[in-house]
Amino acid sequence: MEPTRLTVLVGRSMEGDPEAFGELVTALTPGLRQYCKTFFSSWHDAEDATQDAWIRAWQSLGSLRERAAFKTWLYRMARNICLDRIRQRANDQQTVDDEVLEQTPVPDRELPENVAVQRGEIADAWQIINGLPSALRQAFVLVALQGMSYKEAALVTNVSESTVRGRLARARNAISEAVS
Amino acid sequence: MKTLPCGRTTEDVLLNLDEPADLHELQCRWCHAERQRLKDQNGFITQLLHSSTPEHQPEAFSQRILGKIAEYSPFQRMWDVQDAGTGLAIRVSSLELIKAIRAAFSESPTSQLNYTEIKATDTQIPHLNWRVQCHVSMAGDSSVQVIEQQVLDYVRCAISPLISWRELVVNLVIEDLHGEAIESITLRGEN
Structure with a gap:
C-alpha cells in the first residue's frame, strides 16, 4: 500500500x-x-x-x-x-524473553543445517524459517519478507538497528546453509 | 561463518547485503561471488515464502477480523448543538460532522484531507464555538496562500447546513506525503 x-x-x-x-x-x-x-x-x-x-x-x-x-x-x-x-x-x-530468545537452542529436528533441502525439493520453505530462533525469524520476516527498513524493524522489535542487522545476517546465513 | 581468501568473512558480506557493494567488494572476486551466492540462496527462499503462505485464505481471515471488530464500536463524542435548519436542539456525533467536512474536501483539486478532528470550545449548550483540526496534503502546483482560504471555506460550508455556529477556528496543518507536518496555520471565521 x-x-x-x-x-x-x-x-x-x-x-x-x-x-x-x-x-x-x-x-x-x-x-x-x-x-x-x-x-x-x-x-x-x-x-x-x-x-x-x-x-x-x-x-x-x-x-x-x-x-x-x-x-x-x-x-x-x-x-x-x-x-x-x-x-x-x-x-x-x-521461549519468552527477547534476550533468552536469542540464546534459545533450536530443537535438533529443526536446525536449518539439518533440514535436507535441495533446490526444487522444498515443499515448505517455512520449515527453514521455523528452525531459526524467534529473534532471527522476526528480523528476517520484517526486513526481507515485508520490506521494512532496519529502523522500522528496530522499532517493532525494540532493539537497535545494528542488532537487527546482525540478526538478519545470522538468519540469512542459516538459510544459505540450509539451501546449499 | 567462513573466511574468504581475501580475509573477509561471510558475515562481513551478509551484514551489508542490502547495501551497495563497497570498493573492496567491487574489486574482489571472492566477495563478489559470495554476495551473489548469498543473494541467490536467500532470494530463492524469500520468493518461495512470498508465493506460499500455508493455511491461509486472506479474504476469509480478514472478514473474520472485521466481524469481530464490528462488535467494538468506536468511541464517538456526542455534541449538543442547534440544528441549522430547524433551530431545534439536537445531538450530533463528531463523525457526522467529520463526514460532512470530508465530503466538502472530496471536491478539492488542490488539497487532500488526511485527518480531521472537531471539538466544541465553549461550555454552553447548544455549542456555538468550534475548533477544527485539518491535516492536509496539497497538490504540487498549489500554495499555502491558496489552500488556507479554501480550507476555511470547506469547513464553513460543511458544518453550516448542519449546525448553528458563531465562531470557527481551523488549525490547518500542511503535511508532506508521509504525513509529516510542514507548516501550521490558524484560521478564524465568524458567523
Missing part, C-alpha cells in the same frame, strides 16, 4: 470510520499474520494474535501519535500480544 493511501486511511480510521479501518485490515493482515507466526509454531496461534492485535488497534487508535508510524505501532502491539500469550503458556514451545 502506498504511504499516501496508508496515511489517509489511518486518518479516517482515527476519526472513527470503520470502512477505512476495514481497508487497513484487508491490506495489512497478511503481513501481520506472517509476523505473528514468528512467535508461534502454529498458524492458528498466529491468527488469534493477529485478530487480537487488530481489535486492540481499533480500540487504541486515539493513542496513536504519528499516523505515518501506524504500521510499526501496529506491529509493536502485535509483538506485545504474542509475548504476553507466550508468557501465559509456560509450556509453550517458544
Whole structure:
C-alpha cells in the first residue's frame, strides 16, 4: 500500500470510520499474520494474535501519535500480544524473553543445517524459517519478507538497528546453509 | 561463518547485503561471488515464502477480523448543538460532522484531507464555538496562500447546513506525503 493511501486511511480510521479501518485490515493482515507466526509454531496461534492485535488497534487508535508510524505501532502491539500469550503458556514451545530468545537452542529436528533441502525439493520453505530462533525469524520476516527498513524493524522489535542487522545476517546465513 | 581468501568473512558480506557493494567488494572476486551466492540462496527462499503462505485464505481471515471488530464500536463524542435548519436542539456525533467536512474536501483539486478532528470550545449548550483540526496534503502546483482560504471555506460550508455556529477556528496543518507536518496555520471565521 502506498504511504499516501496508508496515511489517509489511518486518518479516517482515527476519526472513527470503520470502512477505512476495514481497508487497513484487508491490506495489512497478511503481513501481520506472517509476523505473528514468528512467535508461534502454529498458524492458528498466529491468527488469534493477529485478530487480537487488530481489535486492540481499533480500540487504541486515539493513542496513536504519528499516523505515518501506524504500521510499526501496529506491529509493536502485535509483538506485545504474542509475548504476553507466550508468557501465559509456560509450556509453550517458544521461549519468552527477547534476550533468552536469542540464546534459545533450536530443537535438533529443526536446525536449518539439518533440514535436507535441495533446490526444487522444498515443499515448505517455512520449515527453514521455523528452525531459526524467534529473534532471527522476526528480523528476517520484517526486513526481507515485508520490506521494512532496519529502523522500522528496530522499532517493532525494540532493539537497535545494528542488532537487527546482525540478526538478519545470522538468519540469512542459516538459510544459505540450509539451501546449499 | 567462513573466511574468504581475501580475509573477509561471510558475515562481513551478509551484514551489508542490502547495501551497495563497497570498493573492496567491487574489486574482489571472492566477495563478489559470495554476495551473489548469498543473494541467490536467500532470494530463492524469500520468493518461495512470498508465493506460499500455508493455511491461509486472506479474504476469509480478514472478514473474520472485521466481524469481530464490528462488535467494538468506536468511541464517538456526542455534541449538543442547534440544528441549522430547524433551530431545534439536537445531538450530533463528531463523525457526522467529520463526514460532512470530508465530503466538502472530496471536491478539492488542490488539497487532500488526511485527518480531521472537531471539538466544541465553549461550555454552553447548544455549542456555538468550534475548533477544527485539518491535516492536509496539497497538490504540487498549489500554495499555502491558496489552500488556507479554501480550507476555511470547506469547513464553513460543511458544518453550516448542519449546525448553528458563531465562531470557527481551523488549525490547518500542511503535511508532506508521509504525513509529516510542514507548516501550521490558524484560521478564524465568524458567523
